[in-house]
Amino acid sequence: MRAAIYGRVSTEMQTETSVNEQLRRCRQYAELKEWEVIEEFSDVGSGMNTERPGFTELMNRVNDWDVVIAYKLDRFHRSSANAQLWAKQLDAAGKNFVALDYDIDTTSVHGRLIYTILTALAEMEVELTRERTKMGLQGVKNEGRWVGKPPYGYDSVYALTGDDSDKGLLSIKPEEAEVVKMIFEMREQEESFTAIAEALITAGILTKSGKRSWSNATIRDILNRGDFYRGHYYDLENVRQSYSWEAIL
Numbered sequence: 476m477r478a479a480i481y482g483r484v485s486t487e488m489q490t491e492t493s494v495n496e497q498l499r500r501c502r503q504y505a506e507l508k509e510w511e512v513i514e515e516f517s518d519v520g521s522g523m524n525t526e527r528p529g530f531t532e533l534m535n536r537v538n539d540w541d542v543v544i545a546y547k548l549d550r551f552h553r554s555s556a557n558a559q560l561w562a563k564q565l566d567a568a569g570k571n572f573v574a575l576d577y578d579i580d581t582t583s584v585h586g587r588l589i590y591t592i593l594t595a596l597a598e599m600e601v602e603l604t605r606e607r608t609k610m611g612l613q614g615v616k617n618e619g620r621w622v623g624k625p626p627y628g629y630d631s632v633y634a635l636t637g638d639d640s641d642k643g644l645l646s647i648k649p650e651e652a653e654v655v656k657m658i659f660e661m662r663e664q665e666e667s668f669t670a671i672a673e674a675l676i677t678a679g680i681l682t683k684s685g686k687r688s689w690s691n692a693t694i695r696d697i698l699n700r701g702d703f704y705r706g707h708y709y710d711l712e713n714v715r716q717s718y719s720w721e722a723i724l
Contacts, residue, residue: 476582478510479540481533482517483550494519497546504544504575513540523553537568542582548574548593562590619708619718621645627683627697628655628704628723645720652723654680655704658697659724668694 482497494517505512514536518529530551533543543565545551551572552558562581565572571581577593580586620643625631628651632644654675661671672689682689702708706722707715 476508476510476542477513477540478505478508479533479536479543480505480512480515481530481543481545481550482515483527483529483545484519485521497550500546500575501544501573504573510542521553523557525552525557537570540570542571542573544573544575546574547576548579550574619716624683626700626703627693628652629720632720645718647721647723651683655697655723658694659701659704662698668698 480498480501482494482501484494498515498517502512516529516533518527520527548558551574552561562572566581573580573582573586577589578586579590579593581590621629621631622643625645625648628648629645630648632641632646633639635641635646658671658675661674666674668691671694672691675689676687679687680689681687682693697704701724703718704722704724706718706720706724708718710716
């Protein structure tokens, strides 16, 4: 089997011996497996950067080798997302890789199992981080504060005052508030989303982003926020609460 070897150090402050030692240990592994080493590649730079010269050359010559060896998995990529994408690309091309630190060798069933487990753990951590972020945002919402850009009809108090204590607080924007009321009144009269949008366009009323064109989706989103425009939200225990700012409806 034809093997390529890859080594990387993060900065020039790390000694040349460091990358040479990585390459030496990889050569030992190749000799143990009786693989032919066809080339060695190395880089100085962050593993977060995918445009490394040595790594780029390694991948440009992917047809010359069957397996690539690195002393540590993070020598290939520091980002788990980049590493997973790269591994999938190798698999699609019928290539394998070895990371000595985790005993990953995708030429063997055992090595593939270890990589699958590590990938699953990495993906789980991503999901956990995403869930923690969502819970954090939900927690802010359930404290009666708005997260994100102010919805149509309101301005951000923080944008006006610059005071951190005002983050998430809203104040009514009178001209937009009147439009919100009109939208709900037209809907109560059983006007369609299209009819409401056309009425706003004809009246020359601008959207929150200053556009002259209103879409059905924008009208629907406003109407779906009935509780919000009436000044209410539900906390984590599903108890109806009231915002501290004035309601439009």
